[in-house]
Amino acid sequence: MLGAQPAKAHSNLAGSSPKADSTVTAAPKQVTLTFGEVIRGNFSTVVVTGPDGVRYGDGKASAVDKTLSQPVKPLVAGKYTVAWRVVSADGHPIQGVFTFTADLPAAPSPSPTEPAPNVSEPAPSQSPAAATEPTDDGSSPLPWVIAGVAAVLALAGATLLARRRRTT
Template sequence: MRLHATLRATLAAAAAAFLVMLLPAQPAWAHAKLVKTDPAGGATVSAPLTAVVFTFNEMVKQQFSTVVVTGADGVSYSDGTPKSVDKTLTQPVKPLPAGAIKVVWRTVSGDGHPLEGQFTFTNAAPAPTSAAPTSAAPATSAAPVVPDTPTPTVATDRTGDSSDDSGLLWVILGAVAVVLVLAGGAVWWRRRTPDQG
């Protein structure tokens, strides 16, 4: 009987140890994984691209996600921060130059596990025309009109005149006050003098 009890206790301890070893491995199975990217790694893009899209098998944390899209010139063409919706992470991009484009990304899955990677694709889309921005530039430069500048000058001159007028008014009031004080003092002195005599 004691042998059976010892055997059962040993088997129970072994089963418990096996479960303890198995439980930490479960979160690793639940890590998010990158399913696909648009454009795909090694692809050639022939239409103008506005964003790079990542699709995962589960949601990722937007606040911990970074995507850097660089051209062959080494300049970053990422436009703002990536946005996470459902299982996709979207990084807007500025107009890309022709040639090899490198994408380096990093994010965090829902269980806190970091994910990162990189890939390249080729941009064969035609470069955006610069005619529209150049034609718009003279319109903005012609916007300031010269006659607008004299208006503030006239306003400042008027404020200067009003300050001069107020200064002159204070001088006149001060002079009147001095005259009144002197006249009052003279009257008081005349009334006081007969009383002493």
């Protein structure tokens, strides 16, 4: 006789745009993840990190049913890492990481027919503090993803404990 098959307990990543391990030739305006089941948007995060170590997320990710979208800032050419974490409708947190490559044309250089800048005007100055401040700490998104998963697990444990106390 055939044995019982285990039931699939929670959602899985069904697809993405850009696709995992793909190369895009036009910069997307957002990264979209599609899951096999409905996800809980209020517990979802997406971190898009560029080849320069800079995070390219532009605002908060939004979830609708099975889809999670993260708007992104204009991309530069290179390899991007997408780290994500969601909570399935059944309460199970799932996470993953994938990469894609942006093969984008170089920014166009100024046309030789454009007028030269007026050299008699002083160049805008930058404050000494702004010149020495780092723009990115170069940290990995992994600690944030792990911290998020730990928070979700703690919340799920507290919820289960509260439910058990109500039923007894």
